[in-house]
Amino acid sequence: MQLPDLNLLIALDALLDEGSVVGAARRMHLSPAAMSRTLTRIREAMDDPVLVRAGRGLVPTPRALAMQAQVRALVEQAAQVFQARDDVDMSTLERCFNVRSNDVFFGSFGARVLEAIRLQAPGCTLRFVPEGPGDDDALREGHIDLYVASRRDFGPEIKVQTLFTTRFCGLAREGHPLFDAPITAQRFAAYDQVSVSRRGRARGPIDPALAELGLERRIALITPHFHSAIFGVAGSDLLLTLPEPVLWGMASLGLRMRAFEIPLTLEPVIVTQAWHPRFDKDPAHRWLRQTLKEICSVGQPLSFKQGSTTAAV
Structure with missing residues (x-):
């Protein structure tokens, strides 16, 4: 039985992961022309187009998608055969x-x-x-x-x-009327707020805590990312609830903002x-x-x- 060129497995894994001949070539330190020739060999060995043109990019065929996990597992197993089991020189590892x-x-x-x-x-x-x-x-x-x-x-x-483990904090622009008096749950809920959810949800951990006090907030903006929400809050009277670590790097942004403790009992x-x-x-x-x-x-x-x-x- 003649074994196939196992180097094609490594190239196939790179091509399916990158979805690009140029990206796969860069990963394998080859020229795009060399990777393109390798893709031709893979197509011939598999009798399948593997990657087909879609607009300016490439998309995998159904057969390529079905075998992607298997190809990745085989490449990882092969790599482990040649890797030291207990130690690695991180200074030279690529x-x-x-x-x-x-x-x-x-x-x-x-x-x-x-x-x-x-x-x-x-x-x-x-x-x-x-x-x-x-x-x-x-x-x-x-x-x-x-x-x-x-x-x-x-x-x-x-x-x-x-x-x-961290906690939730509130964020508002400097000069926000929220800061004109002690921040209570009632005053906190009175202002329009931002919900950050990559799934587009308006409710979060704040809402059950407000409901226990008979309060409800109005969500005026839903955004998938905290940093986009921060810029929205900086120029408005919206309030934003966010995990404390988001605030650590905000000083470099030069925004005039103030953080505040949320007057609710929330889970960490x-x-x-x-x-x-x-x-x-x-x-x-x-x-x-x-x-x-x-x-x-x-x-x-x-x-x-x-x-x-x-x-x-």
Whole structure:
């Protein structure tokens, strides 16, 4: 039995992941022309177009989609055969880490994670992947290495570790009439507010807490990202509820904003990192997990002024 060229598996994995001949060529350190020839060989070996033109890009065929997870698993297994089991030299390793998170984590910790990689693993690349459709299977199918989120329903086989616990704070522009008197639940609920939800939801953890007091807020703006919400609040009388880490990097934005304690009893926000068991003993992946854990353990808690419920941002 004649074995196929197993290098084609690696190229196929790169092509399906990137969805681009140019992107796959860059990943494999080949010229686009060489990668295009490799794609031709893959098509001949599989008797399938694999990737077809759609507008200016390429999309996988049904057969390619069906085998994508299998191809990824085979490439990972082959890589593990040649990797040291207990140690890895991060200073010489070349690898791309795919981390899925929302803009809360990236805005608060992204710069420190990148600096750690620059100093300890300069040959590695960090790719932050935004949350979106298909999140539930991304870890199982190997599309991402880590998932950083406050969610809990990853599935029984997924490994989960707490990174940090934080709280919700309020944010408004300087000079907002909310600050003209003590901030009570009634005054807080009286102003139009922003809901941040990538699924377009208007309700959040604030609403049940208000309902227990017989209060209800009006949502005037729904946006998928906290940082876009911040700019909307900066020029209006809207109020924004957000996890405290979002505020840590806001000083550099130069916006005249004030944070305040929300006058409600709310559950803390527990942020975790999750990964598939296939990476549990991978030394490079373990280094990434430990690095994120160490960075997140050194937070920047917001200090509210003595005798006041507000703090400058």
